Amino acid sequence: MSQTIDFLKKAKVFYHASVDGTEARVRPINSVIAYHGKVYFETSSQKEMYRQMLENPSVAISGMAEGKWIRITGKAVMDESDEAKKAMFDTLPALKDVYSYEEMAPYYLADMKSVVYSFDAEPITLED
Numbered sequence: 001m002s003q004t005i006d007f008l009k010k011a012k013v014f015y016h017a018s019v020d021g022t023e024a025r026v027r028p029i030n031s032v033i034a035y036h037g038k039v040y041f042e043t044s045s046q047k048e049m050y051r052q053m054l055e056n057p058s059v060a061i062s063g064m065a066e067g068k069w070i071r072i073t074g075k076a077v078m079d080e081s082d083e084a085k086k087a088m089f090d091t092l093p094a095l096k097d098v099y100s101y102e103e104m105a106p107y108y109l110a111d112m113k114s115v116v117y118s119f120d121a122e123p124i125t126l127e128d
Contacts, residue, residue: 004072007068019056025049053076
């Protein structure tokens with residue numbers, strides 16, 4: 001499993017920032033899986049977050065665990081293929097209680113960069 005996913009699972013809840021026009025929008029998320037060698041997240045095609053990523057794919061994700069925090073940046077790439085949706089539902093079955101198959105919108109980050117920070121050590125760039 002990737003170091004990024006390992007960290008996010010320890011954090012349990014992490015925060016996704018997207019751009020809405022000229023304003024930042026942040027919300028908590030907690031769904032992450034490894035799929036086809038990438039770190040995948042999900043949202044609903046009915047949410048503002050989805051629209052925002054279509055209009056401006058620049059996103060940042062951050063979470064904290066064990067006294068350290070992670071900053072993940074990249075460009076959201078929507079992958080609404082049947083295979084990606086199935087991987088999300090198979091790996092995280094609780095999503096079936098939240099989203100319909102039709103509205104599930106998996107995505108990964110192109111040019112993803114994950115850096116872990118702490119108060120007592122130099123930042124570490126994760127290699128996923």
